[in-house]
Amino acid sequence: MSLQLPYWRLSGFYFFYFALLGATAPFLGLYFDHLGFSAERIGELVAIPMLMRCLAPNLWGWLGDATGQRLAIVRLGALCTLLSFGLIFFSRSYAWLALVMALHAFFWHAVLPQFEVITLAHLREQAARYSQIRLWGSIGFIVAVVGLGALFDRLSLDVYPLAIMGIMAGILLGSAWVPNAQPQQRPDAPGQGGFLRQLCRPGVLAFYVCVGLMQVSHGPYYTFFSIHLEALGYERGTIGLLWALGVIAEILLFLMMAALLKRFSVRQVLAASFLLAAVRWLLLGTLADHLAVLLVAQLMHAATFGSFHAAAIHFVQRNFGHRQQGQGQALYATLAGIGGALGALYSGYSWASLGPVWAFSIASVAALAAAVIIAACLKESGD
CATH class of the missing domain: 1.20.1250.20 (MFS general substrate transporter like domains)
Incomplete structure (x- = not known):
């Protein structure tokens, strides 16, 4: 079983997924400040993706449980994240950016919970190796914050959307590279x-x-x-x-x-x-x-x-x-x-x-x- 574990494919997905978090957490507010928004508007724009985190995982999680098509949801979510964030090039107005934040986060937050199920399904009895795979997500975050920090020192923050979309493309390619797996069926344990x-x-x-x-x-x-x-x-x-x-x-x-x-x-x-x-x-x-x-x-x-x-x-x-x-x-x-x-x-x-x-x-x-x-x-x- 260990020889069949797609370790690098799973790790690669986590690398790009958390690299996107490394590109948004430190630099998204900085980018909105670069565009000239006030602190109040920046707080509101950053809050929108977090609000989507309240809705998206539950909705997409229910759909994944109901259909069993978790990898399809991951790939669709990755594609729609990329396409919806691309709308940022059409306008820099507050209302338009709020829409972009809501749309891309709705699909982005659909991806990880479903992929976690797929990863654990691949691991099966090797569940202890999960941390070895998830570690690459933290490495992706570090690469993003260090690399983009150096990039924005040399270039204007105007290139920020292009950098974000490059990482999103990595998530999409990573999802296409990962083979599917279904969790083992287990008898229901008596609950409390x-x-x-x-x-x-x-x-x-x-x-x-x-x-x-x-x-x-x-x-x-x-x-x-x-x-x-x-x-x-x-x-x-x-x-x-x-x-x-x-x-x-x-x-x-x-x-x-x-x-x-x-x-x-x-x-x-x-x-x-x-x-x-x-x-x-x-x-x-x-x-x-x-x-x-x-x-x-x-x-x-x-x-x-x-x-x-x-x-x-x-x-x-x-x-x-x-x-x-x-x-x-x-x-x-x-x-x-x-x-x-x-x-x-x-x-x-x-x-x-x-x-x-x-x-x-x-x-x-x-x-x-x-x-x-x-x-x-x-x-x-x-x-």
């Missing part, structure tokens, strides 16, 4: 009641509230971090390297996560992640002009994304039965999307009226609130 009953168990609702708060707290970072650093005098190539540093810390944390979860409970890991996030946002809001502090803050991405995400996925797996796993993961993605959209919106309005320090301070309060909730409401037995 329906999805709503499991959702209402002690600590579970509190966990999902904290998921939303954590994503709200990331609003200034994902929307204005690059703009913030450029205003402080950092070059775009340096900004790209700083984004890459955060992802490298995330990769190292993922490699250590199995050992951490053996030593610490999920509750402890989540609480520590929220507390470190609260500290990180204060550092970025007040001391980002000091490179040493900035480097430490970026290394803390290992906690604010890496340990949080790994522990959250573990929590969902532990607290939902086999037949409710998909719904539990979908709710996680949905609340992450809602929280991300709210974070982008509030950061846009607070950035314009109050400034970076207050925007990041609000983010810190949101993360601290999540730490208090998880400590008070999630019991060790709920891990």
Whole structure:
């Protein structure tokens, strides 16, 4: 079986998919700033793709489960992502860009959940190798942020749409290269009641509230971090390297996560992640002009994304039965999307009226609130 695993085909897809995230997270807000939009409009435009994350995975996931044509959905989603983003060349007006953001994100967010199912179907009894494949997604992110940062130092941000479409073409080619696979049929495991009953168990609702708060707290970072650093005098190539540093810390944390979860409970890991996030946002809001502090803050991405995400996925797996796993993961993605959209919106309005320090301070309060909730409401037995 191991000889038949299409390792490089699967890894190549993840490389390009997360390279697109590496091209949008640091540079999308910077591009809209380059076009002359205000902080409020930038926040709204960045929020739109996050709102699509609330809708698209659930709709396309239902279609994939109903038809079993997951690879066809991946390929269609990749093609429509490319075509719909190409509409950006027709106009640079706010309304048109909002439409482009909504359309391309609707198809882009359809792709990954379906591809995850295909990857695990290929792996079957080799599921432990998933991290070896997913690792290439983080590498793709790093290549994108470093490469595009250097590119935009040499060339104008006017080339940004072309760079994005080049990466989208890579996703499309990657999806065409991957062979299909269907998950093994397994007998239904006895559950612990329906999805709503499991959702209402002690600590579970509190966990999902904290998921939303954590994503709200990331609003200034994902929307204005690059703009913030450029205003402080950092070059775009340096900004790209700083984004890459955060992802490298995330990769190292993922490699250590199995050992951490053996030593610490999920509750402890989540609480520590929220507390470190609260500290990180204060550092970025007040001391980002000091490179040493900035480097430490970026290394803390290992906690604010890496340990949080790994522990959250573990929590969902532990607290939902086999037949409710998909719904539990979908709710996680949905609340992450809602929280991300709210974070982008509030950061846009607070950035314009109050400034970076207050925007990041609000983010810190949101993360601290999540730490208090998880400590008070999630019991060790709920891990």
